[in-house]
Amino acid sequence: MNTCSYRDLREKVINGGYCIGCGACVSQSNSVGSNVLNARGMYEPDFASSESEINNVCPFFSDRSETEIAKTIFAATKGIRENEFIGFYLSTYAGYVAEDSFREGGSSGGFGTWVLSRFLSENLVDGVIHVKPSSGKGVLFEYGISNSIEDLKKGAKSRYYPVEFSGVLREVRKSQKKYAFVGVPCFVKAARLLCENDDEIADRILFFVGLVCGHLKSKRFADMLAWQKGIKPDELRAIDFRQKFSSGPASNYGIEIRGEKDRKAEILAERASSFYGYNWGYGFFKPRACDFCDDVVSETADVSIGDAWLPEYVDDSKGTNVVVVRNPVIQELVDSGIKSGALRLDSIPPEKIIESQEGGFRHRRDLLAYRLVLAEEQGEWYPRKRVEPKKDGIDERYKKITVLRMQLAEKSHSAFEKALKADDFEVFKTEMKPLLLEYDRLYRKSFASRVLSKAKRVLKKRKIRKIRDRLHFLV
Ligand SMILES: Cc1cc2nc3c(=O)[nH]c(=O)nc-3n(C[C@H](O)[C@H](O)[C@H](O)COP(=O)(O)OP(=O)(O)OC[C@H]3O[C@@H](n4cnc5c(N)ncnc54)[C@H](O)[C@@H]3O)c2cc1C
Ligand code: SF4
Ligand code: SF4
Structure with a gap:
């Protein structure tokens, strides 16, 4: 088993700003650590003793890269191919769910909740570990388990909000049930590392569904959106980061906020573009870890799901997914979904998936190389990356933009x-x-x-x- 000391994790990952707060390091069965929100509104692990020996399952401290992890899972799969940017893939699509209300209820085309619901209805798993509105612990969202399609649907939509999974994994250990896990790429990597080190978790989690990811936000992002409209942080009760409008491009979605203003209940819904600080390029409240991440599409997941930010699809306000399938069982679900008309998916080449995340790949591959140079120049430790430090060939303006971001x-x-x-x-x-x-x-x-x-x-x-x-x- 690959272990490390909490002292090392604290000095290098946490103090260096590379902790994403996932909770993997406090998820071992006999863990004496806890994962708590810090002053920045991000989760951060804490152990009573710096001598604590812990499993090295940290996505930013483990020596195992996404490519190495993915190779052990997918390389032997019949018909699998590999791409420098999206990793292994059996098939790549753009489209949406045509049946029921999955598309209306989802952030993009509703494929995320659809594929999870198929796991349940086909009895492939007993429950789904995903992010849902919280039952009230000072946070708006948290990881939880859904055992029915009805419950699953209540947890649809993207949550640009800090979450952690050590609490929900405690529940998972208590039962003998089988689960699917949903997460952003670094969370899926962390959960995969946990499975490599922990037979109990490996026995329980059978499928990994990955979300494409631009970056995460601290709790303060939701607070900022609400406060500028007159709802103070401690009066914010709920937020929908991805409300759909009946017209306009899918990228110009809305935000719905519920809270209290002058002691009266208030609900407001406006286009995201009308909010100060919403521009994702600014990277407000972005954890430093996200600037040292090179997995855009969740390369270790059985299936990856994102937004089809492509000219062919973006004008449809109802939302469209990009999908990368790596697991043959999921491929069968997709094939039968297309055949029955439940799914309207166009087969697209991997290059189109890459094009749909053009900005993400530029920031996390080309410009990551430059950020690594900056870290080296400062004599800072940084996580092992699949990108080499490089500054030659990068436009001077982009270098300045990188520093400013x-x-x-x-x-x-x-x-x-x-x-x-x-x-x-x-x-x-x-x-x-x-x-x-x-x-x-x-x-x-x-x-x-x-x-x-x-x-x-x-x-x-x-x-x-x-x-x-x-x-x-x-x-
Ligand atoms: C922080 C973040 C950043 C993202 N950045 C990008 C991006 O740059 N480009 C892009 O194309 N797509 C991005 N996505 C993914 C995109 O927003 C949609 O989630 C994705 O397209 C799935 O939409 P859907 O309609 O198929 O899924 P839905 O039917 O809406 O289902 C989404 C599922 O994901 C779960 N979920 C939501 N938020 C989280 C979370 N924070 N952690 C774990 N599980 C969660 C929900 O519980 C639900 O089960 C991001 C998502 C998140 C959470
Ligand atoms: S990123 Fe996750 S595993 Fe690593 S230190 Fe933070 S909480 Fe622990
Ligand atoms: S950008 Fe990378 S580090 Fe940040 S949340 Fe997304 S996957 Fe994790």
Whole structure:
């Protein structure tokens, strides 16, 4: 068994800011540790003694990369292929669920809840471990178990919110039942590492469903969205980060907030774009761990599910999934779903999946290489990555954007604490303003340059050389 000391985990991972709060390290059967929310609104493990010896199942401390883990699970699967960016795959799709209300109730095309419901209805598992509205412990969402399709549906939708799974795994150990587990890529990796080290958990969890992931948010993200609309953090009761509207592109979804304003119940729903600080590029309240992560699509999951951020699909406000299947049992469910008309899925090449997450791959592959250089220059320890440190060949503007993004994330945590102390949301905005102005100025420039580069590539394909030459000097 691969073990490490809590002292090492604390010094390198937790103090270095690389802890995502998953709870894997406090999930061993005889664990003396606990996982609690810290001042930033992220989970963080704590052990009474720094000498505690723990299983090295940390996604940011284990030597096992996503590729190595995936190889032991999928490499021998008949018909499996491998891609540098999405890992192993049997098939890749874009589409949605046509039956029942899965699509309406989901964040994207509803495939997530559909495939989990098929596990239950086919008796492949007894329960699903996923994230649901919390039963009230000072947090809005938590990992829980659903044993029926009705329960499962109540837990649909993406939660941009801190969660951890050590509590739910305690329940899982108590029963002899079989489960499917849902998580973002680093959580799936952590759960897979747990299974490699822990026969009890390996016996219980049979399927892993991975969500494509841009980055996670601390609890403060939900607080910020509510507070700017007049609902203070301790008066926020519920939030739907992905409300669908009947028109407009799927990417311009809404946010619904429930809470209290001047002691009266308040419900508001507005387009995400109308909220200050929602722009994912700013990375407000992003844990540092997410800047040192290279798994965009959950490469260790049996099936990965994301949003089809592709021009062919994004205009449909009802939402469309991208799906990567790696497990033959899930492939059978998908095949029969397509045949019966329950699923409307188009077979697409892996390149289209990559295109749908273009920004995510740029940030977590090309620009991660640069962040590793920055960490090395500072003499900092950083987790083992599948990307080599590199600064050559990276556009100077992008280098500046990378640094600014890290500063924006870091500043958002401290600025929000300051605003809370002052009991004034405007303090947060004032603190963020200088960095935001600089970021917006730089980003606008590089965005314009990207649009022109893309236009040039299209024109090149069409061999319209004259026009391309005229555009050349503009970039
Ligand atoms: C933090 C985060 C970041 C994401 N970033 C991207 C991205 O950059 N690009 C992209 O294409 N897609 C991203 N997604 C995935 C996307 O938002 C949808 O979740 C996905 O497309 C599935 O939609 P659906 O309609 O098929 O699933 P649904 O039917 O809505 O089911 C979603 C399932 O996921 C579970 N779940 C929700 N939130 C969490 C969570 N935090 N941890 C574990 N389980 C959870 C729910 O309990 C439910 O079972 C992200 C999701 C999260 C949670
Ligand atoms: S990332 Fe997970 S396993 Fe690693 S230290 Fe944090 S809670 Fe523990
Ligand atoms: S970006 Fe990576 S580290 Fe951050 S939550 Fe997503 S999978 Fe985990």
